[in-house]
Amino acid sequence: MKFDGTDFYAALIHELKNNLGVLSMTLERIPLLGEAEHDASVDSARLLCQNVVDRLHQALLIYKAANQTIHPVLDAYSPHDLVQEIAAGAKALAHGRLHVETSIAGDTPVLWFFDRDLVEMALVNAIHNALAHARSTIRIEAEMDADCLALRVRDDSPGYPEHVLESVAEGRSYAATGTGLGLQFARLIAQSHDNRGRQGELRLGNDPGAVFSLLLP
DSSP states (O other): OOOOHHHHHHHHHHHHHHHHHHHHHHHHTSOOOSOHHHHHHHHHHHHHHHHHHHHHHHHHHHHHHHHSOOOOOOEEEOHHHHHHHHHHHHHHHHTTSSEEEEEEOTTOOSOEEEOHHHHHHHHHHHHHHHHHHOSSEEEEEEEEETTEEEEEEEEOSSOOOHHHHHHHHHTOOOOSSHHHHHHHHHHHHHHHOEETTEEOEEEEEESSSEEEEEEEO
C-alpha cells in the first residue's frame, strides 16, 4: 500500500478542525462575569479558537482546489437574510465591544443564485478580520454593482496595508498565513461563481477603513 502524504495531511486538518470546533463550543459555555480582565480573556480565547477553526476549513478547501476545480452548489437565496444572519453572528462574536450594523440597498434583489455555504464562509472570514482591527464599527452591506450582487464588510480600522491591496489588484498570490490565507480562500470562492463566462471577483479597498467586497455575477 502506497502512503499518500497529501491525503494524510488533508485528513489531519479535518480532524483538527473538528476537535477545535468542540473546543469552541466548550468556550461558548463559559459565562461572562462582568469582570473586565476575565471577560476579555474569555472573548479573546473564543475569537482565536473560531479563527483557527475557520483557517483550517479554508486550508482544507484550498488544498482540494489545488487538486480539482471548486464546483459551487448554486441555488436561489435571499441576500437580505444572509446579511442579517452574518450580522447576528458578528454581534455574538463582538460581545458588545463593537457596533455591528447593516445596510441593504434598495436595488438588492430578493433572490440571487450563489453557494450560500461558501459565500458565508468568505464573509465570516472578513468579519473575523474586522473584529481584530476595527476601532468601533463593522457594517455588512448588500447592493448591486455592475450587474453583480456585491456583498461587503466595512470597518473603521486603519485599512488594508498597501501591499495587500496591490496583491489583490494584480491578482498575485498572498502569503499562505493569516489574512493572506483568508483572502486566497475568498478569491477562490468568488471566481468559482460563473455566469455566462463572467467570473465573480474579490475586491479590497480603504474608504477610509477596510472594505471587503465579494462580487457575484
